[in-house]
Amino acid sequence: MRGLVFLVLVTAASAKVFTRCELARILKFAGMDGFHGAKLADWVCLTKWEADYDTQKVNRLKDGSTDYGIFQLNSKWWCSDGKTKTKNACNINCSALMSDNIQASIACAKHVMLDHNRLHAWAEWRHHCMGQNLTKYISGCF
Numbered sequence: 130m131r132g133l134v135f136l137v138l139v140t141a142a143s144a145k146v147f148t149r150c151e152l153a154r155i156l157k158f159a160g161m162d163g164f165h166g167a168k169l170a171d172w173v174c175l176t177k178w179e180a181d182y183d184t185q186k187v188n189r190l191k192d193g194s195t196d197y198g199i200f201q202l203n204s205k206w207w208c209s210d211g212k213t214k215t216k217n218a219c220n221i222n223c224s225a226l227m228s229d230n231i232q233a234s235i236a237c238a239k240h241v242m243l244d245h246n247r248l249h250a251w252a253e254w255r256h257h258c259m260g261q262n263l264t265k266y267i268s269g270c271f
């Protein structure tokens with residue numbers, strides 16, 4: 130029982146959920162604003178709708194693959210989780226995409242952009258951000 134309580138505390142402590150502006154500043158510093166034409170507000174909107182700014186967000190898909198982390202990167206294409214037949218294009222363990230430190234996730238999201246040259250790979254971006262006025266996602270952050 131004591132062990133269980135300890136485990137829950139450790140898990141809670143490592144589950145980083147960013148605030149909107151906190152994330153906006155990290156993404157800007159990492160060179161995401163204007164990266165292959167994607168604006169900073171696009172990335173903040175994308176991560177809002179894909180993961181609600183939660184580094185630990187995991188979503189199992191019908192095809193058996195899984196989306197990981199703040200950018201919901203998929204185990205069939207971008208990372209290896211040992212359960213999915215993968216291209217592992219980012220050459221990374223999927224668990225590294227759920228770290229509090231999102232630099233690996235950012236590098237992998239950039240890789241997605243380099244391959245696709247647009248944000249359309251992210252369904253939630255298409256549904257909630259594409260063609261929208263995204264000012265509110267970065268307002269008051271800088």
Ligand SMILES: *[C@@H]1O[C@H](CO)[C@@H](O)[C@H](O)[C@H]1NC(C)=O
Binds near residue numbers: 209210211223224
């Ligand atoms: C990925 O990392 C996890 C946790 O660190 C580890 O348990 C697992 O074996 C690793 N998987 C692969 C495919 O390297």
Ligand SMILES: *[C@@H]1O[C@H](CO)[C@@H](O)[C@H](O)[C@H]1NC(C)=O
Binds near residue numbers: 262263264265
């Ligand atoms: C976008 O919304 C902001 C307020 O949220 C407004 O000030 C701005 O004029 C809008 N931009 C466009 C192009 O509609």
